[in-house]
Amino acid sequence: MVVARPTPADPTPGIAASGGPGDQRAAPPELGPQSIAVLSGPTFMYSDPAGDVPPGSIGGLVHLDTRLLSGWTLTVNGARLLVLRSETIDHYSAQFVLTNPELPGLPPDTVGARRLRYVGDGFHERIELLSYRPKPVRVELRLAVAADFADLFEVKSGVRDRSAYIVRRHAPNGSPLHFRYETDGFAAQTEVHSSLAPDRLEGDDLVWEVQLHACQEWQLDLSVPLPPGPGTVEPVRGDIADVLHRRFPNPVRSWIEDRAVLDSDNPVLERTTRQSRYDLAALRLELEVKGQRVELPGAGLPWFLTVFGRDTLITAYQTLSAGPALARGALLALARLQGTRCDDFTDEEPGRILHEVRFGELTRTGAKPYTPYYGTADATQLWLILLSEYWRWTGDDELVRRLRQQALAALHWVDHYGDRDGDGYVEYATRSPEGLGNQCWRDSPDGVCFSDGRIPVLPIATCELQGYTYDAKLRLAELADGPLAEPTLAARLRDDAARLYRQFNQDFWLDERGGFYAVGLDGDKTPIDSKTSNMGHLLWSGIVPPDRAGAVVRQLMHEDLFSGWGIRTLSREDRSFNALGYHLGTVWPHDNSIAVLGLARYGFRAEANRISLALLDAAEQFGYRLPEALSGYIRDRTMFAVPYPTACSPQAWAAGAPLALVRAMLGLNPVNGRLELDPDVPPELGRITASRVRAFGHHWDLEAVGRTGHVRLAPG
Incomplete structure (x- = not known):
């Protein structure tokens, strides 16, 4: 439920008064001590070591103090992937190397997964799957997406439910997903674009049925555009692999070298x-x-x-x-x-x-x-x-x-x-x-x-x-x-x-x-x-x-x-x-x-x-x-x-x-x-x-x- 716009004497109920760095909240356990963040100017994506943002956590894609993505969870055959190693590459980029757990009909460690991610002129992510099974295997890849448009102060203290006021206009084939929230004096939207149309759309979940042959790699690119605003620095741009391997002119590197x-x-x-x-x-x-x-x-x-x-x-x-x-x-x-x-x-x-x-x-x-x-x-x-x-x-x-x-x-x-x-x-x-x-x-x-x-x-x-x-x-x-x-x-x-x-x-x-x-x-x-x-x-x-x-x-x-x-x-x-x-x-x-x-x-x-x-x-x-x-x-x-x-x-x-x-x-x-x-x-x-x-x-x-x-x- 969305409350009416408060007056200065009537602060938003349920939101603790918050100010500078003295106002801290304990991080929920979902992200864990090895959480990964990529950032650029006033934008960051904060996830757990698998690259996921579980609903209800402090994670997500935040731009100009508004959370544009509050859920971003990847599963294979209904199970979350296991982390082999994940690290930031530069402050704006990260790599997550993952594998499958033991699942019915799918032995452990037979499907390798890699997520490449960066924040620059938008939020970009590449998902790669590679099968090590000698025979073809079919897997369901699901990305559960959520956008709650929480104010950053709420993320720290308690998020009020805006769902009744979030309008979804998803494309029939799931690309793009479009969320929009608007209230008196404020509006925000999130669009999730996919390089491959999903096989089906279930609520806000994108689902692909992926057929993998032995040692065959499957690839998917996702992006979320970001509106310009105060504080935005000259963004990193380019193909995700080129960005992570630094094969492009980089304004950040030029600044550091000076x-x-x-x-x-x-x-x-x-x-x-x-x-x-x-x-x-x-x-x-x-x-x-x-x-x-x-x-x-x-x-x-x-x-x-x-x-x-x-x-x-x-x-x-x-x-x-x-x-x-x-x-x-x-x-x-x-x-x-x-x-x-x-x-x-x-x-x-x-x-x-x-x-x-x-x-x-x-x-x-x-x-x-x-x-x-x-x-x-x-x-x-x-x-x-x-x-x-x-x-x-x-x-x-x-x-x-x-x-x-x-x-x-x-x-x-x-x-x-x-x-x-x-x-x-x-x-x-x-x-x-x-x-x-x-x-x-x-x-x-x-x-x-x-x-x-x-x-x-x-x-x-x-x-x-x-x-x-x-x-x-x-x-x-x-x-x-x-x-x-x-x-x-x-x-x-x-x-x-x-x-x-x-x-x-x-x-x-x-x-x-x-x-x-x-x-x-x-x-x-x-x-x-x-x-x-x-x-x-x-x-x-x-x-x-x-x-x-x-x-x-x-x-x-x-x-x-x-x-x-x-x-x-x-x-x-x-x-x-x-x-x-x-x-x-x-x-x-x-x-x-x-x-x-x-x-x-x-x-x-x-x-x-x-x-x-x-x-x-x-x-x-x-x-x-x-x-x-x-x-x-x-x-x-x-x-x-x-x-x-x-x-x-x-x-x-x-x-x-x-x-x-x-x-x-x-x-x-x-x-x-x-x-x-x-x-x-x-x-x-x-x-x-x-x-x-x-x-x-x-x-x-x-x-x-x-x-x-x-x-x-x-x-x-």
Whole structure:
């Protein structure tokens, strides 16, 4: 049954309020731990290892937040096929090698099957059958298709039944199958085309009666067209076999080859950074900004293949050493969507940088506020930080001047809307019935809590928000002294930053438990006394006085916070600690990469390297790809890294983390139009070289081993 379009005060019944990456749901068991996903821009197909999407699972073909296929199950003589091996080939392609189980009249392993799949200008799949029986055999091949047109938020929580409003106009011979769903303000359709007309159509099942002779191969191609839309990247096209064997001009490969390349004596570091390049290519989105196509990173598969504020900005910062294109695209796209008015339902405010954009039915019909949704208290400062860092790497005065009004609007938001009560701190509290309660990076409902487990009252001023604000004001002052040529503004911003520095270090520092920074102040200005990884963000921002840095580092590296794989989000001392809690004890690679940059900033290179090596050890265990988060189990106890149960993979800021770790090891920074190195490379990694590093319109080559290194302009 389809409910009427809700008003903002009447959210869709049965759909939990959902927001950013803090809203997770356990994956149903149908897909299994070896599930396979192929993706391209805002499109993905998520299946079990056999290539099937069982009805009722979280799998399916999702495009622009709408599930176009919710069932896609292949059977031979009524039985599902057995998996011999299945793997992704590239992020957009996969191969499934299968065989038959024992069936009446059909011994096991006598019919081989292969499924080839890719997502590009549409969804494409090839099914191949090969008989190993000496005599001819006849088999029934059935593909059960379903299309529920669920919004991605529903896939995560609970799908309402739209079947009464889904119109089927299947061709008499079954090719194509046509499903269409339409409601007030939203419409979607799915067409399944087949290269061979089925022998019969049973409901939404396509059925072929296949006669196979000895060693005879039978082949069928299927396709589902995809409508264009925001975020769509230049698609892969071609015959399925040519795509999987890479026998065609590939825009993805061209993008990867234009990035900086790292080599190392340590194969784990080399392979991990290479995987990061592939994953960042996979997660790219393309948007048009004033007639110009720009690219920026989406947040992660499967739930977050869209434009985010915080995730996109941090990823772009992490990856600037590999090339400026993602940072430039993020700055322009997010500036284009910057808030211009006050809207309670979407938490929009003038100058505010968005949290998340969505395109599914719940958003389009007004049940969800993601048009965009602006409920984040850090993206605005992070946008200013990225603008500064992009300028430091490129010297692009023109872009800074072009974005002057947006930068001043962001500053106005920080001072007048971010600081809700005029106390000098940026706080958050949603005004939307569908908004996020926590609007910092710890955005799960219990992500910010007292040491005894109590949930603080709103509004909340978390510590890292103040660090970001401090850094953003100093950086904007640098731009005001430079390309913006506004010295009066620069002086005011430095005064603001100095005042925030003094006030913050008075109000957030707690002397108990060895001395540490509270994770925040609650609505009553009471320090929220849990001990968290957010202290690493404070080091990154530079708001920690040098005489307190040692105490902060000791806290971060103590066994209650440092698991052996990285810094946990919450100390084991605190009552809410849970090694499997999303922000209550897990280890996040991006969070650790920010801490590593902060440790290096304050000269704690050995501690920074210890964390970096631990994360590289973890990456090796996951095919050289760091997941979104690791469980916070003690390394010496489990002996191997355990992923967070529903971690996104690939995930953008996890993919960007290794590049930030390398930058910290190299002490790589742009200074006055050239690159400088101050390396402290761990002996375990040996020599590190990088080529085609982009800065100031040139390519640079660099090399470092131990504490020595050099950098030079690349020839040509």
